[in-house]
Amino acid sequence: MSVFVNKETKVICQGITGTQASFHIQKSLNYGTQVVGGVTPGKGGTMHLNLPVFDTVKEAVKETGATASVMYVPAKYVKSAVQEAVEAGLELAVTIADGVPLKDMLEIKSMLKGSNTKLIGPNTPGIITPGEARLGIFPEDIHNQGSIGVVSRSSTLTYEAVLETKRAGGGQSTVIGLGDDVLIGMDFIDVLKAFHDDDATKSIVMIGQLGGAFEEAAAEWYKKLPNKKPVVAFVAGNAIPFGHKMGYAGDITTNGYISVQDKKDALSDAGIKVVNHINDIHLALEDLQ
Amino acid sequence: MNIHEYQAKRVLQEYGIKIPKGKIAYTPNEAKKAAAEVSPKGPWMVKAQIQSGARNKGYFIEKDAGSEGGVRLVKSRRNIASQAEEMLGSTLVTIQTGPTGKKVSRVYVEAFIEVERYFYIALAINRVKAELTLLVAVVKDHDILKLALSRPEDILRISLDIGKGVDKETVAKVIKFLKLKPRSAKYLTKMINSLHQVFMEKDASMIEINPVGVMKNGELVALDAKISFDDNALFRHQDLAKLKDDCEVSERELQAAKYRFTYSEFEGSVGCIVNGDGLALAAMDLLREKGIGTACFINVKGGVDKDKIASGIKIIMTNPRVEGILLNILGGFLRCDLIADGIVSAASEVGLNVPMVVRFEGTNKDKAKDILYNSRLPVIWADSMEDSIEKLAQALEEAA
Numbered sequence: 231m232s233v234f235v236n237k238e239t240k241v242i243c244q245g246i247t248g249t250q251a252s253f254h255i256q257k258s259l260n261y262g263t264q265v266v267g268g269v270t271p272g273k274g275g276t277m278h279l280n281l282p283v284f285d286t287v288k289e290a291v292k293e294t295g296a297t298a299s300v301m302y303v304p305a306k307y308v309k310s311a312v313q314e315a316v317e318a319g320l321e322l323a324v325t326i327a328d329g330v331p332l333k334d335m336l337e338i339k340s341m342l343k344g345s346n347t348k349l350i351g352p353n354t355p356g357i358i359t360p361g362e363a364r365l366g367i368f369p370e371d372i373h374n375q376g377s378i379g380v381v382s383r384s385s386t387l388t389y390e391a392v393l394e395t396k397r398a399g400g401g402q403s404t405v406i407g408l409g410d411d412v413l414i415g416m417d418f419i420d421v422l423k424a425f426h427d428d429d430a431t432k433s434i435v436m437i438g439q440l441g442g443a444f445e446e447a448a449a450e451w452y453k454k455l456p457n458k459k460p461v462v463a464f465v466a467g468n469a470i471p472f473g474h475k476m477g478y479a480g481d482i483t484t485n486g487y488i489s490v491q492d493k494k495d496a497l498s499d500a501g502i503k504v505v506n507h508i509n510d511i512h513l514a515l516e517d518l519q
Numbered sequence: 520m521n522i523h524e525y526q527a528k529r530v531l532q533e534y535g536i537k538i539p540k541g542k543i544a545y546t547p548n549e550a551k552k553a554a555a556e557v558s559p560k561g562p563w564m565v566k567a568q569i570q571s572g573a574r575n576k577g578y579f580i581e582k583d584a585g586s587e588g589g590v591r592l593v594k595s596r597r598n599i600a601s602q603a604e605e606m607l608g609s610t611l612v613t614i615q616t617g618p619t620g621k622k623v624s625r626v627y628v629e630a631f632i633e634v635e636r637y638f639y640i641a642l643a644i645n646r647v648k649a650e651l652t653l654l655v656a657v658v659k660d661h662d663i664l665k666l667a668l669s670r671p672e673d674i675l676r677i678s679l680d681i682g683k684g685v686d687k688e689t690v691a692k693v694i695k696f697l698k699l700k701p702r703s704a705k706y707l708t709k710m711i712n713s714l715h716q717v718f719m720e721k722d723a724s725m726i727e728i729n730p731v732g733v734m735k736n737g738e739l740v741a742l743d744a745k746i747s748f749d750d751n752a753l754f755r756h757q758d759l760a761k762l763k764d765d766c767e768v769s770e771r772e773l774q775a776a777k778y779r780f781t782y783s784e785f786e787g788s789v790g791c792i793v794n795g796d797g798l799a800l801a802a803m804d805l806l807r808e809k810g811i812g813t814a815c816f817i818n819v820k821g822g823v824d825k826d827k828i829a830s831g832i833k834i835i836m837t838n839p840r841v842e843g844i845l846l847n848i849l850g851g852f853l854r855c856d857l858i859a860d861g862i863v864s865a866a867s868e869v870g871l872n873v874p875m876v877v878r879f880e881g882t883n884k885d886k887a888k889d890i891l892y893n894s895r896l897p898v899i900w901a902d903s904m905e906d907s908i909e910k911l912a913q914a915l916e917e918a919a
Contacts, residue, residue, distance in 0.1 A: 306755075328820070329750075332722070369849075385820075386795025487668050507804075
């Protein structure tokens with residue numbers, strides 16, 4: 231068991247004929263991911279990496295029965311790529327590119343509401359269920375199967391968290407990077423919910439960072455949860471001085487100023503074990519056993 | 520990307536928002552002429568154009584710029600030129616510019632408009648809800664940041680539909696919250712709809728009017744304006760990209776932006792090279808616990824060729840503040856060997872004169888280690904984040 235993707239998941243790749251896509255899809259195929267086709271408008275009917283290429287997502291879904299898509303399309307085409315995925319009724323879309331225009335993301339988010347599709351990203355390393363499926367750009371050799379769910383806002387700290395699960399002698403059920411952009415698809419709550427519904431996930435590592443109120447929202451949700459799985463959290467950005475122009479400038483007026491300490495306090499208050507160093511995660515995980 | 524007040528006001532005016540009549544001036548003489556053009560009689564406002572809020576409460580470093588801030592009320596036309604002269608070429612310091620301040624290269628001369636009261640209005644994005652949000656408040660001294668910190672509940676926040684204009688209910692709510700007279704309702708509706716339109720059509724990331732002036736007849740006028748545009752959407756707004764004022768950005772930031780790398784500066788002494796903002800944040804947190812401050816970090820994520828990466832690394836190597844370098848790369852999309860090539864190439868050009876701790880993990884890390892090993896550069900190897908911090912702290916101590 232795992233969340234969102236496993237070895238049965240049929241995956242298509244939007245933008246499959248690009249250089250980066252080709253590189254990473256080949257890796258995903260080697261990993262055992264069921265990539266069943268690709269989409270590049272204008273190249274329908276051809277083959278790429280021994281996979282059929284289609285002009286549209288709808289066609290690809292009809293012919294292959296795919297339920298998930300990983301997109302390596304450039305930021306400016308992400309909106310139309312997600313729209314296609316939504317209209318084709320895909321369950322999951324993963325978008326790797328960073329720097330999707332805010333307006334496009336606002337439109338994408340309203341498109342996703344009431345649709346069948348969940349979005350991971352943009353600006354994410356993707357999702358990996360060790361030994362089963364890899365959608366994105368994760369270095370595949372650092373992951374191993376296990377019972378710890380990992381979810382992170384920061385791409386690179388996702389890897390760091392994975393290394394910590396291994397140091398604790400464990401492995402990962404599924405690893406998800408939420409994405410580093412100002413606006414993202416799935417958030418902590420969506421993923422924590424899924425991990426709680428997944429029997430294979432026994433504990434969870436979540437990595438937050440300065441900016442936005444994503445951790446507060448997650449803490450509020452977790453606090454009310456009747457049957458909690460243990461969560462270990464780390465939040466990065468304590469050393470950034472107040473007022474330093476980093477991240478989204480509108481945060482303070484829309485939410486009030488939320489410091490890293492505020493985030494940590496909210497998570498602790500909800501019953502989440504918060505560690506102060508990223509390299510202390512394995513210690514907290516060992517304590518759970 | 521931010522633009523100047525006078526440019527933002529022009530954009531708002533295009534969309535039907537009332538602004539005071541004004542004209543930009545680069546010399547005292549131009550300022551004098553501008554005053555005559557915008558109003559036959561005073562008073563006038565003469566406003567320093569730097570990209571910063573709180574200019575009225577700022578001060579000039581140069582003594583001959585006078586003791587007043589960057590926003591001045593001038594009653595007589597005789598004094599326009601001298602006031603402009605004081606400010607032009609001088610350095611204005613505000614709470615947002617930092618102690619070095621920003622040089623004033625132009626002033627905006629405006630007709631003074633009599634108003635009964637002020638309020639704050641803005642459009643911004645709520646990240647968690649992923650919604651466009653209207654913000655309004657009555658703000659003392661126009662200091663919105665102070666209010667957001669001390670009494671966030673005094674800011675009214677209302678979600679707006681991205682696809683359509685504001686509804687009557689919302690306007691009524693705002694009128695009630697601000698205790699405006701009913702005759703302002705139609706002007707408020709117009710203002711919100713115009714802001715909404717600017718936001719969506721011009722790909723803004725935030726728009727603030729601080730303050731809006733309420734005139735006797737209920738009309739609303741934008742007395743100041745700030746628009747930030749979404750850098751990621753500038754490709755569809757060539758006209759706006761031209762408004763970018765490179766003087767407002769540090770040389771190093773400009774260089775980094777050229778390669779689409781994020782670059783940030785702080786007050787400390789260590790330069791970080793990373794491939795993710797989160798990684799930089801976590802490293803900075805650990806450094807701080809050792810009492811070590813960060814001078815700058817560059818995020819070379821998305822670097823696909825070694826020349827670009829080398830240029831990015833050079834920005835760190837040539838920063839005079841940097842006394843030690845911490846390189847932490849978790850390769851995924853970005854291959855570690857490209858970084859190694861970049862380090863070698865950058866070091867051969869500008870030299871590596873400070874201790875440098877290197878940690879590679881992920882895609883092609885062994886190849887990367889071989890490259891650096893063969894280059895004979897005196898780098899210090901680390902195999903985890905904490906190890907890298909530990910070793911850098913030690914190296915800095917030895918160097919001192």
